[in-house]
Amino acid sequence: MPRTHLVVINDGHNLHSALDYACETFPEDTITALYVDTAGDGPRSIRWADSETPAEDWIEGHRAEAAQLFADAQSFADEYGVTLETVTAFGKLTDAVREYCTQHSVDTVIIGSVDRNAFRSYVVGDDVTRIANTAPVPVVIV
Amino acid sequence: MSRHLLVSFDDSALSDRALTFACSTFPEDRITALYVIDAQSDDTAAVGWGDTTDQYGRWVESRRGFADELLRHAQSLADEYGVTLETVIAIGRVRDAVVDFYADNDVDLVVMGFHPRPRLSAYLAGEFSERVIRSSDIPVALVK
Numbered sequence: 568m569p570r571t572h573l574v575v576i577n578d579g580h581n582l583h584s585a586l587d588y589a590c591e592t593f594p595e596d597t598i599t600a601l602y603v604d605t606a607g608d609g610p611r612s613i614r615w616a617d618s619e620t621p622a623e624d625w626i627e628g629h630r631a632e633a634a635q636l637f638a639d640a641q642s643f644a645d646e647y648g649v650t651l652e653t654v655t656a657f658g659k660l661t662d663a664v665r666e667y668c669t670q671h672s673v674d675t676v677i678i679g680s681v682d683r684n685a686f687r688s689y690v691v692g693d694d695v696t697r698i699a700n701t702a703p704v705p706v707v708i709v
Numbered sequence: 710m711s712r713h714l715l716v717s718f719d720d721s722a723l724s725d726r727a728l729t730f731a732c733s734t735f736p737e738d739r740i741t742a743l744y745v746i747d748a749q750s751d752d753t754a755a756v757g758w759g760d761t762t763d764q765y766g767r768w769v770e771s772r773r774g775f776a777d778e779l780l781r782h783a784q785s786l787a788d789e790y791g792v793t794l795e796t797v798i799a800i801g802r803v804r805d806a807v808v809d810f811y812a813d814n815d816v817d818l819v820v821m822g823f824h825p826r827p828r829l830s831a832y833l834a835g836e837f838s839e840r841v842i843r844s845s846d847i848p849v850a851l852v853k
Binding site for chain 1: 745747748749754755756757758759765766769770773797798799800801802805806809810
């Protein structure tokens with residue numbers, strides 16, 4: 568039975584190693600690329616005085632950012648003959664991944680590691696660790 | 710010549726103090742209160758995906774109402790000092806909005822609330838106020 572693997576493709580999360588691993592290991596399964604809009608890229612702040620439709624501008628801009636990332640991810644997956652499913656989410660990264668896994672049939676979450684030294688992650692913790700701790704399914708950190 | 714102060718305002722007691730500080734210290738000057746709808750630091754932020762863009766839009770809309778209410782509260786604080794605030798609402802990260810407003814306007818001083826927490830963990834967590842004091846050329850008053 569084909570499984571579903573959720574690959575988090577947010578920038579800065581070792582994007583290609585996670586996708587690489589997923590496509591190479593599970594070419595027969597469904598691979599869903601998830602981009603969570605965490606406001607890191609795309610338009611910066613928009614002020615209400617400067618636009619008629621600031622919220623729409625903001626959302627549009629971030630959707631465009633997501634579309635670009637999905638296009639990059641797909642061209643990467645093409646090398647393995649894999650067609651990605653894509654999902655754009657919004658909200659906090661950890662919450663979005665957890666909620667998505669709770670409400671959809673996902674077998675594993677695959678996410679690239681972030682380069683941080685041991686001391687720093689000990690003191691602060693990072694999103695990848697938080698996802699590993701809170702996702703309801705196994706998490707592969709590449 | 711009068712100064713222009715920017716107060717980064719949210720629903721915390723700290724930003725009440727920051728605004729009160731600005732109004733009591735510079736009652737003759739121009740004071741702008743900025744509220745930012747920031748899905749990353751707001752506990753009420755919605756989570757959703759796929760075709761639920763509306764959900765995000767609705768959340769922003771609800772925060773927009775909240776922002777109006779909050780800025781009315783800001784004005785009521787300022788009233789005690791006879792100050793009429795200018796108010797600005799933005800969407801994005803708080804830090805980006807503060808830096809953008811500073812860059813686009815002739816601001817002399819940014820005033821914001823500041824949680825005294827261990828400097829090291831604040832630094833490692835990349836807290837905005839910590840970053841401002843360490844690295845930016847923005848003159849800032851941190852009120853605790």
